[in-house]
Amino acid sequence: MVVQQTRPDRLDLIFAALADPSRRAMLARLASGEAPVKELAEPLRMSLPAVTKHLKVLERAGLITRGRRAQWRPCRLEAAPLKEVADWLERYRSFWEGSLDRLDGYLQQLQGKEGKHGPQG
Amino acid sequence: MARKDSGAPEIAAQSTPKIVLTRTFDAPRALVWKAWTRPEQLMRWWGPRGFTAPVCKLDLRVGGSYLFCMRSPDGKDYWSAGVYRELVEPERIVYTDFFADEHGNPVPASFYGLEGNQLQEMLVTITLEEHQGRTRLTLEHAGLPAGEHSRLAAEGWNSSLDKLAEALQRTR
Numbered sequence: 001m002v003v004q005q006t007r008p009d010r011l012d013l014i015f016a017a018l019a020d021p022s023r024r025a026m027l028a029r030l031a032s033g034e035a036p037v038k039e040l041a042e043p044l045r046m047s048l049p050a051v052t053k054h055l056k057v058l059e060r061a062g063l064i065t066r067g068r069r070a071q072w073r074p075c076r077l078e079a080a081p082l083k084e085v086a087d088w089l090e091r092y093r094s095f096w097e098g099s100l101d102r103l104d105g106y107l108q109q110l111q112g113k114e115g116k117h118g119p120q121g
Numbered sequence: 122m123a124r125k126d127s128g129a130p131e132i133a134a135q136s137t138p139k140i141v142l143t144r145t146f147d148a149p150r151a152l153v154w155k156a157w158t159r160p161e162q163l164m165r166w167w168g169p170r171g172f173t174a175p176v177c178k179l180d181l182r183v184g185g186s187y188l189f190c191m192r193s194p195d196g197k198d199y200w201s202a203g204v205y206r207e208l209v210e211p212e213r214i215v216y217t218d219f220f221a222d223e224h225g226n227p228v229p230a231s232f233y234g235l236e237g238n239q240l241q242e243m244l245v246t247i248t249l250e251e252h253q254g255r256t257r258l259t260l261e262h263a264g265l266p267a268g269e270h271s272r273l274a275a276e277g278w279n280s281s282l283d284k285l286a287e288a289l290q291r292t293r
Contacts, residue, residue: 085264089139089262090140092262094169095169096140096260096262097142098168098170098172099168099169100144100258100260101170102165102166102169103146103156104146106156106166107146107147107153110148110152111148
């Protein structure tokens with residue numbers, strides 16, 4: 001079977017954007033409010049061009065938007081794509097919750113404690 | 122203006138998007154380890170309530186592959202596969218995880234009618250700690266960065282699974 005190679009989708013772009021500690025630091029800063037590029041650059045001790053490069057990655061992933069005003073183009077966090085990632089992870093959470101419930105039952109059964117049920121810490 | 126909605130700061134602080142679950146089982150660690158690493162035992166609990174696991178094949182060594190099938194209550198099969206990256210008996214298992222077809226070839230989630238057109242590889246880390254005959258399990262399920270996804274298609278899963286089949290023949 002041939003696995004289709006398609007262009008990177010949204011989740012891939014988001015994962016790639018989140019994979020870098022500097023970009024996560026920028027997002028963390030933006031979580032408390034919009035900020036100009038200069039303010040994002042300062043704590044990271046990075047040149048403005050380097051910061052601009054990171055911002056482009058974040059922008060392409062839809063994680064931030066930038067203001068239109070020429071001099072002062074504040075960056076703003078966009079929460080919707082992060083919600084998308086959270087929803088996607090939720091699918092795995094429900095799979096694991098179900099499996100671990102069954103594992104619990106199986107381990108009880110193995111030890112001859114079949115009757116014992118209830119929440120496990 | 123402050124934006125603190127949707128739990129965004131929490132996700133932003135993590136290295137990759139992930140879920141973390143912990144569970145304490147009233148069983149010694151050695152028993153829990155076996156339940157995770159022996160096919161005949163995995164088949165007894167793998168998958169949500171109402172599901173069965175008709176196939177669990179694994180080559181339990183670092184670099185070894187696994188191929189699991191879970192069957193939904195209405196008879197639909199979902200295959201998943203991956204590679205063991207760390208095995209520290211009886212305390213730690215790390216493996217990659219992706220949707221697959223019945224031969225272990227990676228497929229996107231959309232193959233199973235789920236959201237997602239891309240191949241997505243996940244990294245699962247299981248940690249087992251024993252306290253007074255009880256075992257605390259911590260499960261971390263994380264997305265791998267995009268760079269690792271592309272490696273997935275290139276790794277030649279069919280040949281690793283052929284090796285798995287051979288290994289399984291030998292152990293019979």
